[in-house]
Amino acid sequence: MYKKILVAIDLTEEAPQVLEKAARLREAHESTLVLTHVVEPVGYAYGGDIPMDLTELQDQLGKAAKDQLAAYGNQYNVAADQQIVTVGRPESEIHRLAKELDIDLIVVGSHGRSGFQLLLGSTANGVLHGAVCDVLAARIT
Template identity: 35%
Template sequence: MIYKHLLAAIETHDEGEKMLVKARDLARGFGASLSLIHVVEYLPIDPAGDALLATPIDLCSERAGFAETRIGEWCDRNDLDRSFLRVVIGSITPEILRAQQETQADLIVVGHHPRHGLSALFSYTDDGVLHRASCDVLAIHLDD
């Protein structure tokens, strides 16, 4: 199968640039266009340590700004147009699936972290996307 449009979910940790490069190379190999997405999950922080007495702080905008800057620098370094990067705030799996529908991507590229022990019991983004996507999904193995 020849893919025409790839959507790569990129994280901001050090292996994120490795994912970006692999997705870029895949897209070029297929002669496909490439869209990038990073999802900032809403995780309120309670400055007082007691959720009943304090209003949680929403750091999503700061985290989104950090992601745009960091991934944008990776795009520049790896000859990718920043305009194909979208940073959104929401739940990771639904936002990746929404972006796939909006871009009409026919392949979603996600990172896969090996799971060991108790962590193997919990759901992860790659599983959620794999089981709910309406297109092919490629999981790139990421080292621990």
């Protein structure tokens, strides 16, 4: 029985596919959904070698993510206090939230990669390894 389900979405046009599956699980298990999106630090994209303050850009990305997550929260009836935007490495932050919030199931999207693509890594693969609870990788079509 899954009482608390963490739904980690990337806020792309594919997010509703993951949310729909999580919503069905919520109904089947009478669970609470917690939505999360992890914003990667802007410095990661540039290797941290940019000699300028990226704080304002990071704040703008965080605000945009909160707004989009709130829209999904409204659409899928997830309370505002169950919508979390955090900054960091997605796998690490999802693992941290799962522990802190006593999550029973993590739901993430997966593009169904195989072979070398899977070995190169994906967020879903990273979440699977090291998770303290069950993980459902919802296939995105």
